[in-house]
Amino acid sequence: MPKIELLNVSKQWGDFIAVDNLNMVIEDRDFVILLGPSGCGKTTTLRMIAGLETPTTGKITIDGVTVFDAEQNINLSAAKRDIGFLFQNYALWPHMTVFKNISFGLENLKWSKDEINRRVGEMLAMLKIENFASRYPSELSGGQQQRVAIARTLAPRPKVLFMDEPLSNLDAKLRSEMRIELKRLHADTDATFVYVTHDQLEAMTLATRVCLMKDGVLQQYDPPLTVYRSPKNFFVADFVGNPTMNFIPSDATLLDDGSIQLEFANLQARFVPNTPVDVVPQKTILGIRPEHLTITEEGRIATTVYSALPSGMETTVKVNLDGQLLSSVVFGAKDFPVDQAVNCTIEGDSICLFDELSSECVAIGRVELPNI
């Protein structure tokens, strides 16, 4: 079964290091999303696995077969890796009809004519583009082109499917529709998906595992909810989630009972880690997700409303705490007038504490606030 392994893979262009010593295992039938800001090396990583780019060092295996090994001088071409690739701009051949675009790959595989016709018909039906079989790509809308590209990629039944920002050229509505389709497709095809995006929402909603990269270095490789709840460092915490996590600089002291004394914004609080910690740096940053900073009458943090953005289902409230703007999410259709005084509290046991210097996450736990 297709399991993909990357061992110490690096890619350099001159002095520029695009991917730095990447180690990663992609399990069979995973839906792995390579996530990160532009220029972080995620597309390069994908293209290296697919065989469109040659790594500088390292080793890659797909399904137990070594497809690349710098030391043994092995480099299988993309054609021999049994993969499918969906390109960002679809890369449909402009001089071929939709039918021909899909059948071209099957002809290369020496399928019989009947088989080809049957398979293409199947794909056309599956993606609801039967009516366009004899059209040329330039006569299709963006969404239709996208479907043709998917059909072309899936037609030879690849066991591994690579996708490079396949939804970024679509409008918002179509994009959310295609997200649903892609997730369903993953369930239906039994294939391993590797997917590149810079959209954290796409990563959260689609992936079974998210691989977050920055400047060519792997930051965290975990299921999306783990990444959300226990980010390894400040960068991951900041990149994932919308509205973004609240960060409050605070001074910390480790107490004898294992809890941590925090001082921020003229407040004193106690941080109770879920698992005991040995050392705590003095300069820390407290990380609170907006849904954990709740507005209640009994709250012990006094703030004022800076502005409120009601969307119907929930309202994002920006509150001012001693000159810092923090986000809070209130569920339900509620609005708050500007400059109103509100009380907040910190809820839940997935509050993060980061080392300000190294930006690593030192502890996850809950925050207890003293009575006013």
Add this chain to the structure above:
Amino acid sequence: MKHKTIKLKNSVKTFFSKPANTMLVFFGLLLALLTLYPLLSMLREMFLVHSGIEKTLIRQPKGSYTLFHFIKLFGKGEWSVINFWQPFFNSLSLGLGSAIVGIALGGVVAWLMVRSNMRFKKLIGTLFLFPYLMPAWTMALYWLNLFQNSRAGSGVVGLLEGLTGICMPQRFVYGLWPCIAVNGLHFAPFAYILIGGILQNMDATLEESATILKAGRAKILRCITLPIIMPAVLSTFLLIFSSGFASYTVPIFLGGAVRFFTLSSKMKGLFNAGYSGQAYIIGATVILMGSIILFINQRYTGKRRSFTTVTGKSGQVSMVDLKRANTPIALALLLFVIFFSIVPLFVFALQTLLRNAGVYEAGNLTLDFWIGRGESAYRNGMIGGILFNKTIFSALKNSLLLSICAAAFAGTAGLFIGYAVVRRRGTRLARAVENMAFFPYLIPSIAFATIYLSISSSEAFSFLYNSFFLLVIVAGVKYLPFASRGGINSMLQISEEIEEAALVVGIPWYKRLFRILLPIQKTSILSGYLLPVITCMREVDLFTLLVPSDHFLLTTMLLGFNQTGYDQYANAITLLVIVIVLLINLLTEKLTGASVAKGVDGGAPIGRK
């Protein structure tokens, strides 16, 4: 009734309140006068009796209408074969041959440069463009310098025979084949620029996705790459074909000695013999051919399967590894391009040092043709070597002045036409002006010159006859297609909002143009002025009929020297022209990044990132 007049008055007023409209009307009228009127007048000449031999033959007064020219030129008998059909098929063969040679050579080099890991890319890329920067006739002259021999044509000994004693057969030196070779070499860089540009811009994922679907290299080339670049190849083919079909100077250099005529050179011959009416018919034929080719070109590229290259992130294209063939291929190509770029300069230089042309001995070397004074120079029919020669300096001055004036005309008109056409894009008037500005492109230089000759010979425009002003107009209008294309392209890149942002705060149109639009596009506009200078410096065809005397311009002077046998002077002037052209091109490239070799769009240089 009164209402109607007010309404009309208002709509006229609104129309002209937009400066773009005023400009369009102005250029519409000017271009009608400069292109349509001459064309119509030329068409009329096909039916007129001219003075001289025509008057005698037809026995009708000068200026009366006749079908004699058509009957004579297309009638039965040898006259028609010699004066129309043979030149016609020669032109056809020359066009076809040039296109095939040019595309084969340019296409292969383009592929090697863009898609393979060949060595010496930078050097080859630079040198390969030389034959295109140099005027086509310099290549013809180079060919003669190399291959002419005692058994062919004039009997002057060329370099090859002088050094090795080998005599190339006559058909290798004169006639169709050398014309094809020279034209093909001249246009190969042009094909390389166009095809290489498409290959470079073509989205690499189109090929990558075929690789992933297990198509082999050959199959990808056959089923994906070639069909996608085909329209570009076809349009390159048609452009080279029409240039080859209408070429004049190359067949003059390489055809005269064996009576090999193309339509263009035949036309000049008929003029000289006094058969102006038939000459005009041939001119019209060449124009018609150009229009047909342009029509086919537009028809094909406007097809249902749109080939507009979607530029995605092509990233790093994997280069084809030439492996062990790399160095041999690179070296062979390098030698080839050196032979047609650097070597010609040395050969021209060498020829200027020979006291007696064709004698390659140390004792025969002299600097007289450059710095000679007094007797030895007099013996060569000139007052001193070319560095001390007043005639040459006045020709150089005229050539430069003419180039600058023509470029100023074409560049300025191109700029305003670009602005007006883009702002009123889609209207009938804008389309008409755009087409009229492009129209001179269809007319071969020599035919264009004849049109203007016919006008300046008429009484109403006699003040133009033999004047410098006429040359400026002819050159300016002839280079207008490139200038206006350039102007339109550069204006298209500026969104209308940028201008509208200034409009809403009440800035008048000339300030918008000069303070906002021009600064944004200054390099492309500057190149719009500099590129015609280069083209004009090396032009022969356009001026040869119109100059007051051969000595008026450098290039016409050169043609004169060549025909009278002063090879050394001809070579010296060729060298001078090439050096000037290369210098201006270098200056343009340094200042604006544009180059004659990059075409009007100023596309990205090939093979470099």
